Amino acid sequence: MPQQLGFDLPSRTALDRDAFFVAPCNAVALGMIETWPNWPGGKLILTGPQGAGKTHLTHVWAQTSGATIISAADLVGGMVPELAQNHVAVEDVPDIAGNVDAQNTLFHLHNLLLAEGRNLLLTGTKAVTDWSITLPDLDSRLRGTTAAAVDAPDDTLLSALLVKLLGDRQLAPKPEVISYLLDRMDRSFAAAIDLVERLDAASLAQQKPITRPFAAAVLDKDTPDT
Structure with a gap:
């Protein structure tokens, strides 16, 4: 099975299917993406926390x-x-909760895309019922759209992610370091990426391996002793 470890790093940007690590937290959402173009009503909503x-x-x-x-x-x-000449993905729809003009535009885009037989993908961090869309016609259409959640990663996936991201940078800390990081990091892909970038930068700057004390110092934004 292909693995999902494709993220925006200075060395590489991998956002294709082969870079997607499948786990219980994202399997349903991936399955819906892969059922295209058979989405109910020609549209789909992806929800989930930032970095999921x-x-x-x-x-x-x-x-x-x-x-x-x-x-x-x-x-x-x-x-x-x-826009309606192609299929369209609109990201971060809750961001326009207070923007009437953008809501009207999305409403007309939604209608034109479906009338032309094209598809629409929408994303947001919350459940659709919490998007606070104030345009009633748009809100009703969004609430009637099939939604799939991308949940925050569990420890197993985060551990695999840390090992892979560190390995991409030719870093191979001991398992105890991975466990230490897992106990202290935010539970998101974004947090894992940020942490690996910080560890790599500190390791390069100080020419030191990533040990547990070193990792502790980086997390505390102090200078490591070892």
Whole structure:
């Protein structure tokens, strides 16, 4: 089975399907992406916390479908006809909860895409019922859209992620270091990426291996003793 460890790192950007590590927290959402173009009503919503992998899945779908990806906050009315010429993914829809113009644009984009037989993917960090969309017609359409959750990663997935990200940088700390990091990091892909970047930068700057005391000092933003 292909692995999901594709993230934005200075050395490499991997957001394709072969870089996707499948785990219980994202298997349902991935399954829905892979059922395209058979989505109910031609549309799908991905929900989940920041760093859970929604953007990665969005890019997987875009590579498969040729879709255009745009942030909800960047939507303006005049772009609807051009956007609707392709399938479209709109990210971070809750960000326009207070933006009536962007909500109207998304409403018209939604209707035109479906009328033209094209597909729409939307993402947000919360459940759709908590998106606080104030345009009633748009809100009703979003609530009627099939949604799949991308849950925060568990310890098994985070551990595999840390090992892979460190290995990509030719770093191989002992298992006890991985366990130590897991006990102290935020439970998200984004936190794992940030932590590995910090460890790598400190290791290079000080020309020292990543030991448990070294990792502790990096987490505390202190200078390691070992």
